[in-house]
Amino acid sequence: MTRVPKQKVWLNEVLPQYDEMRFRQVTRVSYQQFDVILNLISEDRIFHTSLKQLSLRFNWQLRCLDFGISGTGASAHNTARLFGTGDGSTIIRITRRIIKALLRLKCRFIYWPNEEERNEIVAETFQYLPRCIGWIYGTKIPLHEAPVTNKDSYYDKDKHSSTNYL
Numbered sequence: 001m002t003r004v005p006k007q008k009v010w011l012n013e014v015l016p017q018y019d020e021m022r023f024r025q026v027t028r029v030s031y032q033q034f035d036v037i038l039n040l041i042s043e044d045r046i047f048h049t050s051l052k053q054l055s056l057r058f059n060w061q062l063r064c065l066d067f068g069i070s071g072t073g074a075s076a077h078n079t080a081r082l083f084g085t086g087d088g089s090t091i092i093r094i095t096r097r098i099i100k101a102l103l104r105l106k107c108r109f110i111y112w113p114n115e116e117e118r119n120e121i122v123a124e125t126f127q128y129l130p131r132c133i134g135w136i137y138g139t140k141i142p143l144h145e146a147p148v149t150n151k152d153s154y155y156d157k158d159k160h161s162s163t164n165y166l
Contacts, residue, residue: 040102041101044101046097046100047097047101113133118133121133140156140160140163141162141163143161143163
């Protein structure tokens, strides 16, 4: 079996030089979000084993980059070939480890609001989502053009016509 050369120059030297917009386009998170998530998962036991592993920062960079490329499992092989991390199964293992670490944090971020919080949410969103106290920010599905009726209802935060997949 032939060893695949490792390519860390782009991740370590080029990616950090990107401006905020380009970084977000490539990774789907901002620099600040990247660091916050990295810090949140860094203490998870899954990253502190006796096994020889790539660094957590490298893992997280690869995973963000892979999501940014297309967000599908199919891109794991392309990312692996580009950065010399095996045949794609390494990226899949990295993804599983990161997801396990994130899932262990879910109760800190996903919870049912108390009565005061529910009243605040209803008051803040009544104009858009009457009496709704919870929603999930979903994946945007871009539309070629906005529908004729209720056109403004289909503009996303980036001022593009889209709808959410919830």
